[in-house]
Amino acid sequence: MEYNHREIEAYWQKYWDENGTFTVSNKSERPKYYVLDMFPYPSGAGLHVGHPLGYIASDIYSRYKRLKGFNVLHPMGYDAFGLPAEQYAIQTGQHPAVTTENNISRYRSQLKKIGFSYDWSRELRTCDPKYYKWTQWAFLQMYHHWYNNDTQKAEPIATLTAEFERNGNQKVNAAHSEVPVFPAEVWNGLSDGEKAEVIDAYRLAYRAKTMVNWCPKLGTVLANDEVKEGLSVRGGYPVVQKPMVQWLLRVSAYAERLLEGLDRIDWTDSLKEMQRNWIGRSEGCEMFFDIADSEVKMKIFTTRPDTVYGVTFMVLAPESEYVDQVTTAEYRDAVQQYRADAGKRTERERMSDTHSVTGQFTGAYAINPFTGSQIPIWISDYVLVGYGTGAIMAVPAHDSRDYAFAKKFDLPIIPLIEGADVSTESYDAKEGIMMNSGMFNGMNVLEAKQAAINEVEKLGIGNRKINYRLRDAIFSRQRYWGEPFPVYYKDGRVQTLDITKLPLELPEIDSFLPTEDGEPPLSRAANWKTPEGYPYETSTMPGFAGSSAYYLRYMDPDNNNALVSKESNEYWQDVDLYIGGTEHAVGHLIYSRFWNKFLFDLGVVCKDEPFKKLVNQGMIQGQSKFVYRIKGTNQYVSYGLKDDFDTQEIHVDVNIVKNDILDLEAFKQWRPEFADAQFVLEDGKYICGSAIEKMSKSMFNVVNPDTIVERYGADTLRLYEMFLGPIQQSKPWDTGGIEGVYRFLNKFWRLFFNANGDFEVSDAQPVEAELKALHKTIKKVESDIEIFSYNTSVSQFMVCVNELTSLKCNKRAILEPLVITLAPFAPHIAEELWKLLGHNESISDAEFPKVDERYTVDSTKTYPVAINGKTRFTLDLPANADKDEIEKEVRANDRFKQLIEGKSVIKVIIVPGKMVNFVVK
C-alpha cells in the first residue's frame, strides 16, 4: 500500500474532531501543562507557510507532553478586533464582523489541515461579546482601583477616600497624576465634583489630557508601541504629537514590578533586555532651580546631580508649561516662532533630523543653587516634554547633546572631571575624579552623585527620584471595531456601568468613517446612549485590550460569572510555555504582564507572572525570484547573462520557478503581458535571480501551506518546517528541500510493508543494531524536544530510518516505539500506522517510550591518537577501557611503533572516552 497522505490526514483529522481527542478537562489526576501560541489576527490574506512555524513547534511540545503523561491545555483563538478589518469596511462597506467571521473560518480550516492538537472547544475570539464582557470588566476594575506604592499593589478606591477623609493625601504614597497636597479638612470641604476630579488623578484607568500620538490618516491615537520611526505600525502613516483628552492605563505604576518580575521568568536575555530598555529605569534626583526676578521654581530631573557645578544653561522642551511662565517680553515672539516651527514637524521629520541643533533663548535666567550664578534658559526640541519634567540642567562638558548645543550657541563649557579633555567633545563616562565642583572635589563620580543627592535633600531643593521611560498606555481609539467602553457621561462626568449590565455591546452603524466633525464612528449610532439618555463613550479600546488576558479565558472559556473561576485558575495556574514572535516584545508582552499583575492584586489570578517560559520563533522569509527584462523589449535574459544587457529586474511568482529554473510556459501564462515573451537562455535554461525578502503578496514569494499540504501532506509540512533550522532563527522558505522530508516519510512507511505492498511486521526479537538505532533516537528526540532543537530530531529520525532500512528491520518491537516517538512530529502517519499495528485507541493516549541506556552507548569508542598534540590515527577500543588498558593498546599498535621509532616518550595524556596524546622527543 502506498503512503497516501490525503486519505490518512483527512481520516485522522475527522477522527480527532469527532472523538474530541484533544478536549481537556479542568480536573485531572495528571499534572497540568499549559502550552500557548500567540493567537493570530485573522487577516484577509490567510496563512502563509511562515505563520504555522511557532504553532508546529508548540504542537510538537504539547503532543510530547501528553505522551509523557501530562494533562495538556493547548488552545487557539483569534485576536479579532483591529484596524485592518475596519479599513476594509470603510473601503467596501462590508461589516467588519462579516469579514472577520470569514477570515476566522479560513484560518480555522487552514489550521485544521495542519493537524494541530488544539482543544477546539475552547476556541475564543476577542470580538465576541461573551469574551469582551471580561475585557470591559477588567477595565472597570482598573477604573475603581488605585496603586499603593507602600503596599506595592492595587487597592480599591474606597480605601483611598477613607484615607483622604482621615488624613488628606499627605501620607498617601500612590502612583498618581499631578495633584496638590491637601489635608483632611480641605478634602472634606470639597464638592462631589471636585472630589471626583481628585480621585481621577489616582485611578489606574483614567482620563487625562496628554500629548498623544495622533495619526491623521487612520483618524486615531496610537500607543507608543504602535508607532515605529514616526510612522504607524499598521499602514505606515505619519504620526504627529498632539494634546488630546484620552483614556489611559496607569501602566507606569507597575514599572518596578514589571522590571523585577523579569528576573523570575524563563525568557531569552534579548527579550528581557528589550523590556528593560522599554521600562527604562534611571536613578537620579529632582531638583528645583529658582528663576531670577520670578516666583517660578523650575523642576528638573537629572541622573548626574554630581555635575551641578558645571551647569551653564537650562533647556526646556518647547511644549513645556514653564516656557510661558519664564519667557520675557522681549523674547516672546521669537519663542512663539520656535514653538510653532517645532510643532509643525511630524514625529518622523523630527527623528530623521537628530543632528541639527536648534534652540531659542527665552530671555530668562535660572540661579544655580550650588554656585549662585545666573544661567540662561533656552528652549530646544532635543528636550522631550514627556520624559522627566520636560526641563533639564545642561552640563555641556559631560553630556554630548548639551555639548553640541553649547558649541552651536556659544555657551560656556566647564570641565568637572580631572584629565577630561573637552576641547572637541564631551566626556560622558561616569568615572573619574571631580574638580571645579566645590564640596565634591576629589570624590569619584559615583561618590559625588550620592553626596550631591544628599546635599540637595538637605537643602530642601529636591529629592532622590527614580524615573521610568515607560509611559501610561493610551487606551482609547477613535474607531469602531473594538471593545466599547462601559462608561457614559452625565453632566460631563464619567459614570461607570454596573457589572451586571455587561457586556455593553457594539451597536450597528451605517458607515464606518468618522463623522464630518471628526467624531469617532460610534457617534453615528443613533441609540448610543443609556436608557436614561446619557451618551456612552464613543471611543473604543485598543487592540491590546482583548489580547491582554486571553490566556486566562482559555482556562474557563464558557464561564459567564467570572473571567476565570478560582478553581480553574488554580488548576491551570499559568502558561508553562508560550511561543510567539518577538514583534510583541514591548507591546502585548508588557501589557499582559501588567494586566495579569493587576488581576493578581485583585486576587483573581494566583500567579503574578503569566508566562513562565517564552520561546520566540524566527520568521520564515520569502525567497523572491527575478527575471530580467531587456529594457524596452519583451525579451528576458537568464541570470548569468544579464550583465551583458541593460535590464530591469522583475519579481516573478515563486510557484513557477523550480531550483532557480523558470518554467517558461507557466511564465507566459502567468500574465497577459508575458504571453509573447522571448528568452535569452543559458544551457537551454532560464535561470532566475533570487533574494531573501519578507513573505508578501507584492513580492510574489508567498507560499501557501494549503498547496504544500495538498502536494506533500501536513506531516511533511510539519517535519520540513522544523527541519529548516532552529525555530528561534529566521530563515528563508525553500520549497526545494521538502522532497527530502517527503522521501523520509515514504521510507518510514515502507518499513511496515513487504515487497507486495502488504502491511507486515514481524514479532521476531530485535538484534542489537536495531535496538541501538531505536534507543539512540528516543534519547536524542527526548532531549531535543526539551530544548526545542527540533531540526536535529528530524535529522535523527532520518538516520534511524536509513539504518533500519538497510537492516531490513520490520520488527514490531522496534517499529512500535518508533511510531510513538515520531507521533508528535508527524501525527497523522503515526496514528495510521498505530492503527495498522492493531491499536484501537488514538496514539496520543500511548506512553512515550522509555530509553534503554544499554543501547544508547557504543561498545567501542574511536580514540584519536595524537603525538605531540597532532592526531596521527584513530584506534577503536572498548568504550569502558581504563587508562592503563588504553596506553597498553596504543603502545602495541604497529602504526604507533612506527611513528615513535627512535624517539622517547616523555609524557602520556589520556582522557578516557576522549583522547590519547603522547608527548615524545
Place this chain on the structure above:
RNA sequence: GCGGGUGUGGCGUAAUUGGUAGCCGCGUUAGACUUAGGAUCUAAUGCCUCACGGCGUGGGGGUUCGAGUCCCUUCACCCGUACCA
C-alpha cells in the same frame, strides 16, 4: 550612538559542550532500472593535488598536548532602540 545576536562546504545546517570538523537534507556528478523521468535505487561530493600529501569553521593574535568551541583584537552582517537628561 547604545543594547542583543550571528559568522562553518554551492545552499539549509550538525558537532557528545575543549577531543577524528562537516551528521542529516537540498543541490551537483556518475551509474542501475526504465519508451521516458521532474519516479525509484546505488555511489561520490569541503578546498588544492594524478597521487603522496597539504590547507581548511570571517581576519589577526593568544591559552592548551589539543580550539568551530575559551581569552584578546579586528572586520562583516542581522535584529531591537533611539535626542530618556
